[in-house]
Amino acid sequence: MSYDILIKKDKYKQFHLKGNPFVKTSAEAMTEEEILETLVFTAEDESIATNIDIVLSGGGATISLVGDYGTGKSVRAVAIAETFKKHGGLVFLCKVPSGDPVRYAIALFESVCPEALSLKLAVEDKDFIFEIREYYKNLTIKNLELDSHKAGRDLASVFSLLSKNDYSTCFIIDEFEELISAGNEREIREAFTLTREYLSRVHGLKKHITVICSSPKSWQMVKDVHPAVISRIMAEIEFEDLDNNAAVELVSKRLKIYREDNPPNPIFPFTREVIEKANEVAYHNPRYLLVILRSTLEAALKRDGSQRVELQDLDTGIRLARGKLSTSILKRMKEELTTRELDIFLKICEKFNGGPVFASQLAESLDIDQGNISRYLNKLAKIGYLNQNREGQKVLFEAKELYKVVFARKKAIKLEAKTDKNEE
Numbered sequence: 001m002s003y004d005i006l007i008k009k010d011k012y013k014q015f016h017l018k019g020n021p022f023v024k025t026s027a028e029a030m031t032e033e034e035i036l037e038t039l040v041f042t043a044e045d046e047s048i049a050t051n052i053d054i055v056l057s058g059g060g061a062t063i064s065l066v067g068d069y070g071t072g073k074s075v076r077a078v079a080i081a082e083t084f085k086k087h088g089g090l091v092f093l094c095k096v097p098s099g100d101p102v103r104y105a106i107a108l109f110e111s112v113c114p115e116a117l118s119l120k121l122a123v124e125d126k127d128f129i130f131e132i133r134e135y136y137k138n139l140t141i142k143n144l145e146l147d148s149h150k151a152g153r154d155l156a157s158v159f160s161l162l163s164k165n166d167y168s169t170c171f172i173i174d175e176f177e178e179l180i181s182a183g184n185e186r187e188i189r190e191a192f193t194l195t196r197e198y199l200s201r202v203h204g205l206k207k208h209i210t211v212i213c214s215s216p217k218s219w220q221m222v223k224d225v226h227p228a229v230i231s232r233i234m235a236e237i238e239f240e241d242l243d244n245n246a247a248v249e250l251v252s253k254r255l256k257i258y259r260e261d262n263p264p265n266p267i268f269p270f271t272r273e274v275i276e277k278a279n280e281v282a283y284h285n286p287r288y289l290l291v292i293l294r295s296t297l298e299a300a301l302k303r304d305g306s307q308r309v310e311l312q313d314l315d316t317g318i319r320l321a322r323g324k325l326s327t328s329i330l331k332r333m334k335e336e337l338t339t340r341e342l343d344i345f346l347k348i349c350e351k352f353n354g355g356p357v358f359a360s361q362l363a364e365s366l367d368i369d370q371g372n373i374s375r376y377l378n379k380l381a382k383i384g385y386l387n388q389n390r391e392g393q394k395v396l397f398e399a400k401e402l403y404k405v406v407f408a409r410k411k412a413i414k415l416e417a418k419t420d421k422n423e424e
């Protein structure tokens with residue numbers, strides 16, 4: 001928390017707020033209550049609800065929530081967990097640790113076994129779970145090799161046992177993409193094999209749901225390595241862009257938990273225009289939207305005589321948020337793009353100020369064959385980093401607004417700073 005909140009208290013009051021509602025930009029930073037109060041349902045939630053319904057009526061389901069960093073997977077995980085608990089179900093949550101498959105296996109068993117052992121079960125069932133837990137917990141200490149097939153089966157057998165004892169269970173595996181961010185190819189395969197074995201054993205298990213939250217790239221990788229996995233998934237739920245109505249609702253719900261008195265309207269001091277523009281710049285990603293609104297509100301507070309948030313505050317806000325945005329956007333880009341593609345894209349932003357630029361100009365500047373550069377550019381356009389516009393016979397490429405703001409002007413500022421230093 002920054003001191004801003006203290007020293008501008010009166011100003012916040014004028015906006016009918018008791019602080020900055022956009023400070024928390026991830027599920028992990030929020031309380032369960034805050035998450036549930038601010039959650040906005042989108043089309044994806046219909047599919048989630050359908051699957052919960054199936055399980056609560058005695059069936060089984062496996063679903064994957066697939067979306068980029070900040071699209072709201074973890075807040076959904078919390079909402080799913082809450083619904084299950086309300087209906088008397090048991091919820092187990094595993095945040096995947098980065099690193100080797102042994103750590104993955106240990107994390108999975110540790111998120112299930114201790115709680116399972118506290119349940120009312122027959123002695124032999126408890127012994128069974130106890131032994132499994134001890135075995136995996138001590139893998140590294142005893143220097144044992146992980147049998148990923150067996151681990152997948154063992155994990156599933158714990159859930160089968162709970163299902164036989166009439167427990168409804170929900171197992172959430174969040175941050176699945178961590179598996180690929182740290183492991184080498186062999187390790188990743190091992191971890192995927194464990195996951196596949198597990199999924200095929202819990203497939204159709206009564207009163208059980210497995211929810212896997214993953215980035216699109218990691219999810220695609222599992223499907224490439226183990227195509228059969230997909231036949232075990234009842235619903236692959238992909239998070240689409242946050243539309244403007246959802247963005248407005250998100251803002252209004254966020255503001256609501258920071259109100260002390262009644263505002264002139266639910267989105268005051270914002271306007272629909274500012275929110276829509278921010279959502280566009282945020283590339284319709286909820287986390288980026290929150291990051292931008294946070295500094296936009298700060299900018300409005302600092303501006304003398306401000307009565308509400310204006311478009312000029314948004315401009316200032318975006319500039320202030322650039323550092324935070326670039327870290328998280330780069331993280332996502334490194335997941336999605338090859339080194340070469342990332343290089344080319346950043347070059348467009350930095351050297352050409354985001355474009356518009358012709359393939360031929362880039363080919364010359366980067367010393368790459370024009371045919372090759374065109375292929376890279378077409379791919380970058382296809383996956384949403386660049387806009388394409390035809391000019392006569394040729395095509396102009398231009399970075400999308402968000403990337404321009406974050407990466408293009410950054411260079412300019414760096415240059416300004418350098419010049420200042422030289423003058424000193």
Ligand SMILES: Nc1ncnc2c1ncn2[C@@H]1O[C@H](COP(=O)(O)OP(=O)(O)O)[C@@H](O)[C@H]1O
Nearest residue numbers: 025026027039040069070071072073074075286
């Ligand atoms: N549908 C939504 N309704 C309300 N807030 C959302 C929604 N989707 C995302 N958010 C907000 O965006 C931020 C990022 O969400 P999070 O679940 O942590 O993303 P992920 O797990 O996909 O990286 C959180 O602060 C969350 O409150």
Ligand SMILES: [Mg+2]
Nearest residue numbers: 027073074175
């Ligand atoms: Mg998350």
